[in-house]
Amino acid sequence: MHLTLLWLQLAAVAVVILIASHFLAKSADTIAEKTGLGRSLVGILLLATATSLPEMGTGISSIVMFGSPDLAAGDAFGSNLFNLLIIGLLDLYWRNGPILNAVSKNGSLIGLFSILSIGLASIAIFVDTGSISVFGLNMSPVSFLVVIVFICATYTIYRRSSNNEEPENNTENSPELDYANTTASKAALMYIISASIVVVAAVLLAKTGDTLAEELGWEASFVGTLFLAFSTSLPELATSFAALRIKAPELAITNVLGSNLFNMGPVLLFDDIAYSQDSLWNGISNIHTLSGGIAVLMTLIVIAGIRMRPRQRPTSALTIESSLLIALYVAVSVLVFLLA
Numbered sequence: 001m002h003l004t005l006l007w008l009q010l011a012a013v014a015v016v017i018l019i020a021s022h023f024l025a026k027s028a029d030t031i032a033e034k035t036g037l038g039r040s041l042v043g044i045l046l047l048a049t050a051t052s053l054p055e056m057g058t059g060i061s062s063i064v065m066f067g068s069p070d071l072a073a074g075d076a077f078g079s080n081l082f083n084l085l086i087i088g089l090l091d092l093y094w095r096n097g098p099i100l101n102a103v104s105k106n107g108s109l110i111g112l113f114s115i116l117s118i119g120l121a122s123i124a125i126f127v128d129t130g131s132i133s134v135f136g137l138n139m140s141p142v143s144f145l146v147v148i149v150f151i152c153a154t155y156t157i158y159r160r161s162s163n164n165e166e167p168e169n170n171t172e173n174s175p176e177l178d179y180a181n182t183t184a185s186k187a188a189l190m191y192i193i194s195a196s197i198v199v200v201a202a203v204l205l206a207k208t209g210d211t212l213a214e215e216l217g218w219e220a221s222f223v224g225t226l227f228l229a230f231s232t233s234l235p236e237l238a239t240s241f242a243a244l245r246i247k248a249p250e251l252a253i254t255n256v257l258g259s260n261l262f263n264m265g266p267v268l269l270f271d272d273i274a275y276s277q278d279s280l281w282n283g284i285s286n287i288h289t290l291s292g293g294i295a296v297l298m299t300l301i302v303i304a305g306i307r308m309r310p311r312q313r314p315t316s317a318l319t320i321e322s323s324l325l326i327a328l329y330v331a332v333s334v335l336v337f338l339l340a
Contacts (some may be wrong), residue, residue: 003215006208013205014234020201021238022245023194024050029248030187038161040106043254044261045154047243050195051235051255052262054202055079056270058232061207063274069283072271073125075232076263077291080118081329082233083256083263084298086240088325090252094244097312098319100305102249106157108306110257111299113153117146117264118299122292124281140279143272150265153258198235205231233259257302260295287339294332298325 024047032042059072091099100107124142208231236259243252272280305321 006211006215010205010208010231013201013208016201017198017205017234018238020194020197021051021235022242023190024198024235025239025242025248025251026246027187027190027194029243029246029251030182031184031191032251034182034184034187037158038106039248039250040104040110040254041154041157041161043251044110044157044258046191047239047251047255048258048262050191050198051202051239052079052259052267053199054205054232054235055263056267057199057203058207059267059271060274063271069271069275069280070285072274073268073280073284073288074291076267076271077121077288077295078230079233079236079263080260080295081291081298081332082230083236083259084295084302084325085329086233086237086256087253087302088322088329089237090240090244090249090256091319091322091325092317093241094249098305098321099244099249099253100302100319100321101309103253103306104250105306106160107250107253107257108303109156109160110153110254110261111303111306113149113156114257114260114264115296115299115303117149117261118292118295120146120149121264121268122289122296125284125286125292126289128282138276138278139272140281142281143269143279147265147269150261153261198239202232202235205234253302257299260299287336290335290339291332294328298328301325301328 028042028047029039031037031046032039037045055075058075062068062071062075087099094102096102120142124140236256240252240255243249243255268280275283301321301324305319
């Protein structure tokens, strides 16, 4: 396919994702309000799962169709980096002080679980953790550990929400919207429809991006970490900004942090299952440990921003954390391009 047509197809699918993401964020926020589950739990359980399914589909297809576990791992680790960049971009967009001021401490807890899962995955790349046979498939025990971390994180946030240990940070910066005319069942239906559209469109976007990258002759590690990761992370980007437009910063941030947990948990587990001839970790480049290390550092910056409050912007546009997140993303992008 001609390069111009590929770029146009990429743009058209991206527009579909942007439109559907608005309804996805609004329906998720309605569910959080109607059910009393809270935006932290809905962000990690509903939004993060829906917006991270493209990474799973892309990873499995990269292994099964193209025999490239490196591309699959690069997509997962690269999506983590791009998701953390999204927080920096959200902070630029949010005009009511630093955005992390409007996020409850549940956000920092999700960040800690995210660091644990990214750390485990990075160690598995650098150190041979061995493999176990499950239904005839050779898999790393780390693949199960990171899924357990995801489950523990979800359960912990659920317990905190149900026990009201950490109430949502509903201040004048994030007012509640009136969902009186919308029922929980209608919101659930809207969520299912919009999530389905986002997932299908994002898989098409990733497939188009993969074809475009192949036409341009880019290396698999670079493509997975940067270009393909951007394609599959567009739902997180669109949904998070849609959440800000309905004044739900908690939903936006927990969506991003929860997506990183999902990337390192269920996504890498199914990638490992798809790579049936060996453990996934034995078939991918050590360059991804660099991505993992920078993602841990960026997550620590986010956690510090959530825990240290109240704060003000040092300038009219930037905060310290947004500046660091953007700078680190640019730095790791250059390093991966040079070292891949």
